[in-house]
Amino acid sequence: MxxxxxxxxxxxxxxxxGLAAVDGAESVRRAVLRKGDDVLISAFDAELRVNLSEHDRLFLVGGGKAGAVMAEALVESLGEDAISAGAITVPLGSERPDIPECIEVFGATHPLPSDSAVEGVRRMLELAEGASERDLVFFLLSGGASSMLPLPADGITLADKVETTKQLLASGATIDEINAIRKHISAIKGGQFLLAARPARVISLIISDVIGDRLESVGSGPTVRDTTTFADCLEIVRRYRLSRRLPASVMKRLRDGARGKFSGPEDMPDKVFERCDNVIVSNNxxxxxxxxxxxxxxxxxxxxxxxxxxxxxxxxxxxxxxxxxxxxxxxxxxxxxxxxxxxxxxxxxxxxxxxxxxxxxxxxxxxxxxxxxxxxxxxxxxxxxxxxxxxxxxxxxxxxxxxxxxxxxxxxxxxxxxxxxxxxxxxxxxxxxxxxxxxxxxxxxxxxxxx
CATH class of the missing domain: 3.40.1480.10 (MOFRL domain)
Incomplete structure (x- = not known):
């Protein structure tokens, strides 16, 4: 004994x-260093340099289980004076008092999405849509963001997304399979945030919670090109026998998309991604x-x-x-x-x-x-x-x-x-x-x- x-x-x-090594705040502090107007972002094999004097405004957006501490650390690294405005979604109850008032904080639930998180995403898109070519957007992304950054696509309700998530979680599907469907019933995932942010520069700081650090799967990749298709989604539905368990609106969207009635996130042009850098700052x-x-x-x-x-x-x-x-x-x-x-x-x-x-x-x-x-x-x-x-x-x-x-x-x-x-x-x-x-x-x- x-x-x-x-x-x-x-x-x-x-x-x-192990936990201490991947603390969300420390991960950001290690990666982001400001000296004067120069900002060095360095993690793993990535190294970016940004001069703040070349940008008129800096916006901070994002979400996930580490959202609050990542935001707090980024503000600490850059200085509160550098932030023009922001909006983040964080787990209910994890709001941080040290986050400046210019950053709006929205409580969110996990693993099922909530109305307050939808409100937060809409605010993020408003900020992104108002950004110009001389503006810089930091997107903070961590595990849990797939449910904490919800914005249903046209014809899909939040209740439909909740039920879809329930069925996928209970089916035994992998996180990649779950996120493939999430991306195709969303208006922000699968790189679609960048549609709103163009022509601003976007830098995503990412704490990876997926096997192999596949960026398109972390938080369902709001700033990353999607490589899955509507046809892939229908195959996942077939594999786990979900066609009669998912909401009718979801099945209609997946089938219509597979028939080419409208484009999916995977069809976005290359130019949408030209001014975006995705940097992993911590992982398993x-x-x-x-x-x-x-x-x-x-x-x-x-x-x-x-x-x-x-x-x-x-x-x-x-x-x-x-x-x-x-x-x-x-x-x-x-x-x-x-x-x-x-x-x-x-x-x-x-x-x-x-x-x-x-x-x-x-x-x-x-x-x-x-x-x-x-x-x-x-x-x-x-x-x-x-x-x-x-x-x-x-x-x-x-x-x-x-x-x-x-x-x-x-x-x-x-x-x-x-x-x-x-x-x-x-x-x-x-x-x-x-x-x-x-x-x-x-x-x-x-x-x-x-x-």
């Missing part, structure tokens, strides 16, 4: 190090490397499996437990004590009516396969602090999780069948609760192994 307690404590410390890999460094500082050998792990949470849990057992038995891919690190984003096909999310589903499934074993601890948590429909970020489990639940009269298989992972894990104290973190770079999974 002493070994398990230490593994659990170290796993939490390593997770916290940054968090995983920080976890790796923290684990090694604590004396663990590490194996970083990277940020491209995907699949059904329960199935991936089997694989990760198998890797842990291989470490114990054969010292491969790492010799204990070791920490196996992975990121990315898993999916859950919902068949029950319980409370939980992909991280807790993964953890509870892992606990089922760990039952009775010693020396292995599994942590899985979302970097945004919210996992699915619960108030937890994720969970941390070990070989005794099943026994602790059984003592309370609970069986893991019953709770998995209901997609009710939170209720099980919370009852035995295995959930991780962080509150909103001010960032979102997908998930962190840690498998701690000792002999």
């Amino acid at each position: 002493g070994t398990v307690r230490k593994l659990r404590a170290d796993a939490l410390r390593i997770f916290e190090a 890999d940054v968090a995983l490397v920080a976890c790796q460094e923290a684990a090694e500082s604590l004396g663990y050998a590490t194996a970083n499996l990277g940020s491209r792990v995907f699949g059904e949470a329960r199935e991936v849990a089997k694989v990760m437990v198998g890797i842990a057992q291989s470490c114990q038995a054969r010292g491969y891919p790492a010799r204990p004590p070791c920490c196996i690190i992975s990121g990315g984003e898993l999916t859950v096909t919902i068949t029950g009516d319980g409370v939980g999310g992909r991280n807790q589903e993964f953890a509870l499934a892992a606990a089922l396969h760990l039952s009775g074993t010693d020396g292995i601890v599994v942590l899985s948590a979302g970097t945004d602090g919210i996992d699915g429909s619960s108030d937890a970020a994720g969970a941390i489990v070990d070989g005794g999780t099943a026994a602790r639940g059984a003592y309370e009269g609970m069986e893991i298989t019953d709770y998995l069948a209901r997609n009710d992972s939170f209720s099980y894990l919370d009852a035995i104290g295995d959930t991780i609760v962080t509150g909103r973190t001010g960032t979102n770079v997908m998930d962190i999974r840690l498998v701690m192994v000792d002999v």
